[in-house]
Amino acid sequence: MPAPERATPAPAEPCPSCGDRAERRLQRRAGWRWGGSGACHGPGGGRGRGSGWQVALLGMPNTGKSTLYNRLTGGHAQIANWPGLTVELLRGPMPADRHGTTYELVDLPGIHDLSGSSEDEAVVQRFLRHTPPDLVLVVLNASQIASQLRLLLQIQQLGLPVVAALNMSDEARRFGLGIDHLGLSQDLGLPVLPVSARHNQGIAALLDQMHQWGESGSAWPASQGPVASPGDPLCDPQPLDDRLQELVARHVTLPERMLNRRTRLVDRVLLHPLVGVVLFLGIVLALFQVLYAVTAPLQDLLGTGLDWIQASWLEPGLQGLGSPDWLRRFLLDGLWLGVSTVATFLPLIFVFYVLMGIIEDSGYLPRAAFLMDGFMRWLGLDGRAFVLQIMGFGCNVPSIMGTRVIRDRGMRLLAMLCIPFALCQARLTVFLFMAGVFFPRPWWAPGLVLFGFYGMSFLAAVITGLVFQRAYPSEEAFVLELPPYRAPSLATILRRGWTSMLNFLVTTRVFIIVGAAAIWLLTNLPPGAAEGSGRTLAGAIGALFQPLLGPIGMNPELTVSLFFGFIAKEILLGAMAVIYRTTETNLGGAIQGAITPLQSLSFMTFVLLYTPCLGTVAAQIQEARSRRFALLSLGWSLALAWLLAFIVYQGGGLILSLR
Numbered sequence: 001m002p003a004p005e006r007a008t009p010a011p012a013e014p015c016p017s018c019g020d021r022a023e024r025r026l027q028r029r030a031g032w033r034w035g036g037s038g039a040c041h042g043p044g045g046g047r048g049r050g051s052g053w054q055v056a057l058l059g060m061p062n063t064g065k066s067t068l069y070n071r072l073t074g075g076h077a078q079i080a081n082w083p084g085l086t087v088e089l090l091r092g093p094m095p096a097d098r099h100g101t102t103y104e105l106v107d108l109p110g111i112h113d114l115s116g117s118s119e120d121e122a123v124v125q126r127f128l129r130h131t132p133p134d135l136v137l138v139v140l141n142a143s144q145i146a147s148q149l150r151l152l153l154q155i156q157q158l159g160l161p162v163v164a165a166l167n168m169s170d171e172a173r174r175f176g177l178g179i180d181h182l183g184l185s186q187d188l189g190l191p192v193l194p195v196s197a198r199h200n201q202g203i204a205a206l207l208d209q210m211h212q213w214g215e216s217g218s219a220w221p222a223s224q225g226p227v228a229s230p231g232d233p234l235c236d237p238q239p240l241d242d243r244l245q246e247l248v249a250r251h252v253t254l255p256e257r258m259l260n261r262r263t264r265l266v267d268r269v270l271l272h273p274l275v276g277v278v279l280f281l282g283i284v285l286a287l288f289q290v291l292y293a294v295t296a297p298l299q300d301l302l303g304t305g306l307d308w309i310q311a312s313w314l315e316p317g318l319q320g321l322g323s324p325d326w327l328r329r330f331l332l333d334g335l336w337l338g339v340s341t342v343a344t345f346l347p348l349i350f351v352f353y354v355l356m357g358i359i360e361d362s363g364y365l366p367r368a369a370f371l372m373d374g375f376m377r378w379l380g381l382d383g384r385a386f387v388l389q390i391m392g393f394g395c396n397v398p399s400i401m402g403t404r405v406i407r408d409r410g411m412r413l414l415a416m417l418c419i420p421f422a423l424c425q426a427r428l429t430v431f432l433f434m435a436g437v438f439f440p441r442p443w444w445a446p447g448l449v450l451f452g453f454y455g456m457s458f459l460a461a462v463i464t465g466l467v468f469q470r471a472y473p474s475e476e477a478f479v480l481e482l483p484p485y486r487a488p489s490l491a492t493i494l495r496r497g498w499t500s501m502l503n504f505l506v507t508t509r510v511f512i513i514v515g516a517a518a519i520w521l522l523t524n525l526p527p528g529a530a531e532g533s534g535r536t537l538a539g540a541i542g543a544l545f546q547p548l549l550g551p552i553g554m555n556p557e558l559t560v561s562l563f564f565g566f567i568a569k570e571i572l573l574g575a576m577a578v579i580y581r582t583t584e585t586n587l588g589g590a591i592q593g594a595i596t597p598l599q600s601l602s603f604m605t606f607v608l609l610y611t612p613c614l615g616t617v618a619a620q621i622q623e624a625r626s627r628r629f630a631l632l633s634l635g636w637s638l639a640l641a642w643l644l645a646f647i648v649y650q651g652g653g654l655i656l657s658l659r
Contacts, residue, residue, distance in 0.1 A: 054133045067198055074092070138165070171484065287359075310336060335516050337578050354493050551649070554602070573587070610642075
């Protein structure tokens, strides 16, 4: 197996003034002190004041790195107690210093080792090699400093200026851990500052320290010891380990037993092989029950308000403008109907991400991975794949991208085959609506239906793992850090829910508008086609696929809506509202009069499992680097969806006939 690439600084893009950024770095390593302006040729030159600095944010998973990013930039990076969740390079501006010099913070993926071979580690290596930053801000979990200092030592060997932030210092003190950060700073030859990003403690001092560096250009030595160079091993393990033990012995006071009694006590229950699984299923069931109980009234209220806007403002306004009849129908029965139907599900998205945020930020999600690891091994996967499947409840796309934390390619591809079956929030809007229409009583029935489809999504992943595990074998070991339980930050969770809801609108607005317009055209063309006669383009499409989809209970209207669901599941209900020519508040009655409850179950089964949205397909192509793999995933999901929908519809019909 070829050795992993080593992260070594190399000449990068020219600096704005001298055209040789690499030369400036060599001068820095040689101890050349910059002038007051921070220019690369002394006072008065190039980069520095008025130009800006690039700061790389780097650290291990579960260090609170994303929370610190939010504090320093006011950004909205997703925060979760799960390694590898942040896989994209986020960029954001930090406050400028007193001279007006700007600072850009780049949030790199969380990694355990600078010379590792996972996709996240490769991203960091490529970034440091090809675009070496001006300053590296290393985040360490203070409560686990004995194991986290090794990464800091690796980064220091690169010869780049470094600032270290001991995050969660308050938590470390609560566990009885003592850290002499001043002595550690002096011994390392770089600033080490205690902070608590969650409680906004020490952030101002950290920012001031980076401003001091920017104003002086090189306020402290860039490196202690040899600098890594191209072609040399990045870090010799033995000297690093010796240095690590020396630093811990000098500056860290470890208690005889870490004082996280609460975590150990709760883990005895939640990690029990039997009780823990039952509690996990109960948590998921409770999540769906709360989701339905809270969002159903909000959706009804929002739907009523949108209908009032249409009746009181839009219809009179278009009539007053003398708009042609076909234009009024296109705008009201097409665009507005589709958009307003989708808009009613905004409360669902907000509440869903708030509930998921509570589970993630509490530290429970990695424990679910640990709990399910044995079962996932039976499928050729591990606990990481299970957590990524759960993350797919929000959206399949980031879950597909999250597979980068899995080093073994075979396991990565198998995980990418399973993740699209996760019940994402777009599908959840369909199920919540259909369950409320066809199974409204007793009060717990809608939530139980949602839980049943969650179980079916997991069943589809199990079947996929069993079928394809021989095609994508893996023997990679699974190492997982269990963070202590933490009380979620209400402000952070609410901000995440609000941001996710807005992102939903931004990312789907084109699909929704174009989809609603296309559906109206299909159901009204060619001109003169009578409604319900089957002579429209939509009717022709439905009739064409009726032999294939008829055996699973799909009528022509449902068939057409499925086509638009492939573009984005978010517009599926909007498509149905346009097809059935009704408003969102009346859509339930229209569908209830057109199909049976058994047909609704078959429809939901097919929607759950059939081809993922275009965004998921694009993510699969990007991460697998194979169109053939994406086609395999599409074909398999279609076949499995048809098979299980056939069993639901035909099997359900057989059971009803025997009653």
